Amino acid sequence: MIWGLPFWTFFFVFITPVLAIILSIVYAVTFKDDDTWFTFEDLKKKNHKNKESER
Amino acid sequence: MNSHIITIIIAVVYFVVILVIGYLAGLRTKGMKDYMIGGQSLGVWITSLGIMAAVMSGWTWLGNPGYTYTYGYSGHIRMNGIACLGLVLCYFAIAKPVRVISEKHGCLSLPDVLATRFNNNKTIHILTCAIILVGCFTYLVSQWSSMGVVMEYILGINYKWGLVIGAIIITAYVMFGGMLASMWTNFFQMILMFVFAIVLMFVCFKACGGLTNMNEMAAAIDPGMVTPTWSEKGMSFMFIFSYQFLLVALGYGGQPGINTKFMMVSSRKELKWSPLISIVALVIGCSTFFAGIAGADLVAAGAFEAPAKNDQILLSLIDYLFSPGIGACILVAVMAAVMSTAETYLFQAATTMTQDLAVKVFGVKWDDKKTLRISRIVMICVTIVTVILALDPPELIANLGTQAFGSFCGGFGAVMYIGMRWRRVNSKAAIAGLVSGLCLSGIFPLINTVFFDNALLPGFTAAGLGVVVSAAVIIVVTLCTKREESIVFSHFTN
Numbered sequence A: 001m002i003w004g005l006p007f008w009t010f011f012f013v014f015i016t017p018v019l020a021i022i023l024s025i026v027y028a029v030t031f032k033d034d035d036t037w038f039t040f041e042d043l044k045k046k047n048h049k050n051k052e053s054e055r
Numbered sequence B: 001m002n003s004h005i006i007t008i009i010i011a012v013v014y015f016v017v018i019l020v021i022g023y024l025a026g027l028r029t030k031g032m033k034d035y036m037i038g039g040q041s042l043g044v045w046i047t048s049l050g051i052m053a054a055v056m057s058g059w060t061w062l063g064n065p066g067y068t069y070t071y072g073y074s075g076h077i078r079m080n081g082i083a084c085l086g087l088v089l090c091y092f093a094i095a096k097p098v099r100v101i102s103e104k105h106g107c108l109s110l111p112d113v114l115a116t117r118f119n120n121n122k123t124i125h126i127l128t129c130a131i132i133l134v135g136c137f138t139y140l141v142s143q144w145s146s147m148g149v150v151m152e153y154i155l156g157i158n159y160k161w162g163l164v165i166g167a168i169i170i171t172a173y174v175m176f177g178g179m180l181a182s183m184w185t186n187f188f189q190m191i192l193m194f195v196f197a198i199v200l201m202f203v204c205f206k207a208c209g210g211l212t213n214m215n216e217m218a219a220a221i222d223p224g225m226v227t228p229t230w231s232e233k234g235m236s237f238m239f240i241f242s243y244q245f246l247l248v249a250l251g252y253g254g255q256p257g258i259n260t261k262f263m264m265v266s267s268r269k270e271l272k273w274s275p276l277i278s279i280v281a282l283v284i285g286c287s288t289f290f291a292g293i294a295g296a297d298l299v300a301a302g303a304f305e306a307p308a309k310n311d312q313i314l315l316s317l318i319d320y321l322f323s324p325g326i327g328a329c330i331l332v333a334v335m336a337a338v339m340s341t342a343e344t345y346l347f348q349a350a351t352t353m354t355q356d357l358a359v360k361v362f363g364v365k366w367d368d369k370k371t372l373r374i375s376r377i378v379m380i381c382v383t384i385v386t387v388i389l390a391l392d393p394p395e396l397i398a399n400l401g402t403q404a405f406g407s408f409c410g411g412f413g414a415v416m417y418i419g420m421r422w423r424r425v426n427s428k429a430a431i432a433g434l435v436s437g438l439c440l441s442g443i444f445p446l447i448n449t450v451f452f453d454n455a456l457l458p459g460f461t462a463a464g465l466g467v468v469v470s471a472a473v474i475i476v477v478t479l480c481t482k483r484e485e486s487i488v489f490s491h492f493t494n
Helices: A007-030 A040-054 B003-027 B032-040 B044-055 B058-071 B073-080 B083-105 B110-117 B122-155 B159-207 B211-221 B237-254 B256-263 B274-286 B289-300 B310-321 B324-361 B368-391 B395-421 B427-452 B462-480
Strands: none
Touching: A007 B073, A007 B083, A007 B274, B003 B122, B003 B159, B003 B324, B032 B083, B032 B159, B032 B256, B032 B324, B032 B368, B044 B159, B044 B256, B044 B274, B044 B324, B058 B073, B058 B122, B058 B274, B058 B289, B058 B310, B058 B324, B073 B083, B073 B237, B073 B289, B083 B110, B083 B237, B083 B256, B083 B274, B083 B395, B110 B122, B110 B256, B110 B324, B110 B395, B122 B159, B122 B256, B122 B324, B122 B368, B122 B395, B122 B427, B159 B211, B159 B274, B159 B289, B159 B310, B159 B324, B159 B368, B211 B289, B237 B256, B237 B395, B237 B427, B237 B462, B256 B324, B256 B395, B289 B310, B310 B324, B324 B368, B395 B427, B395 B462, B427 B462
């Protein structure tokens, strides 16, 4: 029991907001002021490049 | 001074303040860009808090405490458990793309952005307008009804008069000042809600002898009050999961009240810290659920009598815990919550009909000033129709109102998230996603409620399934059909 609550209740009441705040700070830190954004295709290209460099 | 008179004075001061804000915003509104997206001139604070004010409806203040009063913490987890993570996902996935598309292609609304993403596809434009109109009309009816209830309680007037007076005030400032008025008043309303939610939370803790004691008192009433699920009361794991994890967390991006506001910031840079402000506001705003737990404890301890309806627990608690002045301010914050949501959907409905359907879809040639004038007239018509429906809402409309949130999440959520982040998604996949999401998240739950008394899929939120099915349909149709190059990615170098 934490503050009179079972762990999972405590998690959804107090931990998820903290996680959300941490993630929103990550958003701010990684934010790029340009007119493009990351897409699934970029992920594929990265994988492709990695494989090529391994060869 | 009599507490009722204090409440009326504070409510009247509040009305005057928002009408003045509306008037000042109206002086700065010169054309449709100002009217619909505040001329893309808003700062990070106004935008971020405006987003949250639109999300926090009367439900946050009346339904939220009522729900936890009935279902304990499981009620809170079902409604808000990971909502803040869903909002962060929404920022990560679509905030920047929506802002960039709006900036580069001159989009002023969600239908506009989606149609542009799929190369000005008319079917998508019409479909999104239809979903928004049905959702906004029904949402408005339910918000006007809440307004009537709140005004009746605060001003002590008849429900119907309360509803009409509230609707006239909102329509006046939104019609005149457009989105600028809406965002400025949203900001003011959010500050009110923010301050009084904090006051309410700490006073509740104090009344119960601290947070731990409050929870122990709740567990003594019934251990189910503090557990994350409460199957005996219907709060099963699947019921909570399907609503909170599938619908809310994955579908937030489909809410026009949220995604339209990403277009309004003065520059992309302003989006940087916006999620942090919104998340803090959301967490504080939703803390009203503690009032439900404290209410249950105090009723069990015999401090005051149980309210006639569970949704009225906050009102009973305010009477018990606060002096008339502070109590009146909290009641005005409740009214602000109802107004902030109602104005957002009133505005959406009117501008969707004029700017999107008439001008963009059907190509009616109105200049900017004429479109603005007609938007204002349409707004009055929307108010009249929805107020008449809200005076005595037909069962179908009342049910539709409760499905509107799900329809937006299921209809738009997956299309927005996947469509913005996967260039290969084409118009066929988007149409299939929109239709399947709408059918499962809007139409199916409605049929289930009206004709089957929720006997189909018991203990499961069908609307949540809509988000997942819509996403699956988009992926399958995209992979099975030809790729279309979208104009919104034309400037991408790779």
